[in-house]
Structure formats: C-alpha cells, structure tokens
Amino acid sequence: MTLPLLKVQNLEAFYIPGMPIVFDASVKVDAGEFVTLLGPNGAGKSTFLKALAGLVPVGEGGICFDGQDLTGVPTHRIVAAGIGFVPQTENVFAQLSIEHNLKAGAHTLPRAVMNERLDEAYERFPALAERRNQAANALSGGQRQMLAIARALMTRPRLILLDEPTAGLAPLVVTEVLESLKTLAGSGIAVLMVEQNVKAALAVCDRACILVEGRNHSEGTPEALMADDGIARAFLGIGKTT
Numbered sequence: 001m002t003l004p005l006l007k008v009q010n011l012e013a014f015y016i017p018g019m020p021i022v023f024d025a026s027v028k029v030d031a032g033e034f035v036t037l038l039g040p041n042g043a044g045k046s047t048f049l050k051a052l053a054g055l056v057p058v059g060e061g062g063i064c065f066d067g068q069d070l071t072g073v074p075t076h077r078i079v080a081a082g083i084g085f086v087p088q089t090e091n092v093f094a095q096l097s098i099e100h101n102l103k104a105g106a107h108t109l110p111r112a113v114m115n116e117r118l119d120e121a122y123e124r125f126p127a128l129a130e131r132r133n134q135a136a137n138a139l140s141g142g143q144r145q146m147l148a149i150a151r152a153l154m155t156r157p158r159l160i161l162l163d164e165p166t167a168g169l170a171p172l173v174v175t176e177v178l179e180s181l182k183t184l185a186g187s188g189i190a191v192l193m194v195e196q197n198v199k200a201a202l203a204v205c206d207r208a209c210i211l212v213e214g215r216n217h218s219e220g221t222p223e224a225l226m227a228d229d230g231i232a233r234a235f236l237g238i239g240k241t242t
C-alpha cells in the first residue's frame with residue numbers, strides 16, 4: 001500500500017491560543033490527486049489550508065508530507081519540502097511585471113534554473129508569455145489567478161494549496177481556472193483547494209472533503225457526495241426535485 005503524499009491527522013488550528021477554529025480535521029491527498037475542501041461559511045476551511053502552509057499556528061494533530069513531519073514548521077520549510085500555496089487575495093504583486101512576479105516565486109534559484117522554470121511557466125500558461133513584460137495589474141481576473149498559480153509552481157511543488165482560486169471570477173473563467181488545475185493534477189502535481197463554486201469544483205476534482213465547524217463531516221467522490229440527498233441539499237446546493 002502506498003502512503004498518501006499528504007496526511008493531515010486530527011489537526012487543531014487557531015488564531016488565539018485556547019480558541020481553536022479548526023478542532024479536529026483530517027485530510028489525505030495522494031500524488032496527483034485533486035481534492036476540494038467544501039463546507040459552510042466559517043467552517044474553518046481557509047484556516048485549515050493556511051495551517052498547512054504554516055501561516056496559522058497548529059495545536060493538536062499532525063501534518064505529514066512526503067514522509068516528513070511538517071507539523072508546526074515555518075512556511076519556508078514547507079515550501080522547501082514541496083508544497084506551494086496560492087492565497088485568496090493579494091496573490092500577485094500588482095505593480096510588478098508578470099516576469100518579475102514569476103521570478104519572485106523562486107528568487108533563490110540560479111539563473112539557468114530560473115530561466116528553465118520561466119519557460120515551463122510560459123509553456124503552461126501561454127497567455128502569460130505574451131504579456132511577460134506587462135504589469136500584473138493589467139491582467140484580467142482569471143489571468144491574475146493563472147499568474148498566482150504559475151508563481152507557486154516556480155519551486156516545482158508536488159502539492160499546491162489554493163484558497164478559493166475562482167473567487168470573483170465570471171462563470172466561464174471559473175471553468176478555465178479549474179480546468180487548468182485539473183490539467184496540473186493530471187501532470188502529477190496534487191491539488192488541495194478550498195472552493196465556494198461547489199458545482200464547478202465537483203465537476204473537476206477527484207474527491208471532496210466537507211468540513212463543518214472545524215471538523216470533518218463527510219468525504220467522497222463527487223458522484224458519491226451528489227448521490228447523497230442530505231449532503232447534496234445541505235452542502236452542495238443541489239436539491240433533488242421530486
């Protein structure tokens with residue numbers, strides 16, 4: 001039996017000591033798997049993701065990634081271990097060019113490696129290549145998200161965490177961004193994202209985990225979750241008509 005790439009067990013995360021937001025959440029992600037975290041507003045999904053990125057303190061529980069214990073380690077070590085993080089907002093430097101944004105994602109790399117990674121990014125997202133010298137604030141919302149994703153990929157992570165990557169985007173662009181994440185997962189880079197566009201997320205992911213009040217509620221393939229009438233109505237915004 002192969003171990004999951006990411007195994008989070010019974011994690012507690014908090015902003016204020018003694019006042020957990022995430023009480024007991026467990027999630028596994030396999031290599032190349034695309035997993036969505038769903039749940040009501042305030043369930044602690046973003047907090048959970050930030051805790052995995054080392055941006056929120058953790059209490060009980062553990063985070064194991066690629067055989068390494070990453071519980072409570074600082075963000076730079078998490079990135080070095082092979083995890084990329086794309087925050088929901090302010091995820092690009094608006095005044096900097098696209099190329100400088102990408103370089104900022106991996107500024108410690110030697111020049112030759114950096115150029116290789118830039119080529120990879122432009123190959124993956126051709127729209128960025130065409131505009132490489134323009135400021136990021138000239139990009140559309142969807143292209144900005146692509147840039148934020150491309151920047152997180154500059155360190156060649158094995159897992160990328162994304163906090164609501166389609167927030168505020170038009171429906172067609174939502175699909176475009178999510179399809180690009182599906183392609184990413186297909187290329188072997190695991191994806192764990194928090195998403196509010198439930199139906200669009202379920203159309204592309206392999207599995208979804210539902211968090212409620214900082215704890216696991218249920219999980220399964222999109223098909224299995226949608227087939228459960230109680231879950232579909234309560235969490236997926238899909239009511240069966242009778």
Ligand SMILES: Nc1ncnc2c1ncn2[C@@H]1O[C@H](COP(=O)(O)OP(=O)(O)OP(=O)(O)O)[C@@H](O)[C@H]1O
Binds near residue numbers: 016039042043048
């Ligand atoms: N920086 C912070 N300091 C203190 N409390 C916070 C902070 N950020 C979030 N919270 C609180 O943590 C709780 C969970 O928020 P979180 O954003 O993790 O939930 P969520 O499930 O992602 O919700 P949503 O779907 O609305 O984004 C909320 O009650 C929120 O007020």
